Amino acid sequence: YHFKVVFSGKTVKDYLPNSSKVYSQRTIDKVIKTNYGYYFRIYLGKGYYGGYRLDLKNKNTLVCIGNGDPYSSSGYSATDSLVRKK
Numbered sequence: 487y488h489f490k491v492v493f494s495g496k497t498v499k500d501y502l503p504n505s506s507k508v509y510s511q512r513t514i515d516k517v518i519k520t521n522y523g524y525y526f527r528i529y530l531g532k533g534y535y536g537g538y539r540l541d542l543k544n545k546n547t548l549v550c551i552g553n554g555d556p557y558s559s560s561g562y563s564a565t566d567s568l569v570r571k572k
Contacts, residue, residue, distance in 0.1 A: 491568055498528065518556045525556030536561070538568065546570040 489509065490501040496514040501507070515529040523542035530536050535554025541547070548568040552561030 493526075520556050525551070527554050527556070 488503050490503070492499045492501070493514075498512045498514060499508050500510045502509050512528050512530075514526045515535070516527045518525040518527060520539075522539065524540045525537055526540070526548075527535055527537040536550070536552045537554055537556070538548035539551055539556065541549070546569060548570075550561075550563040550566035550568070551558065552563055552566070555561075
């Protein structure tokens with residue numbers, strides 16, 4: 487679970503620990519402005535979406551919501567949520 491995740495433009499790349507090789511790559515399908523901040527929706531294929539919530543009150547955390555709905559907590563995953571670390 488300790489992937490390094492890099493966001494660059496609409497590209498999201500995952501790296502295994504201590505590796506410079508891309509493990510997986512996804513594309514942000516849509517950025518949705520919400521009343522809490524932003525939701526970054528990622529199309530997973532076959533009609534499925536995942537995504538991350540950025541709450542502007544806590545900019546150091548991206549909460550993983552695995553159903554593509556920016557206002558739902560269904561599909562919440564604590565293990566896939568991200569914490570910013572420099």
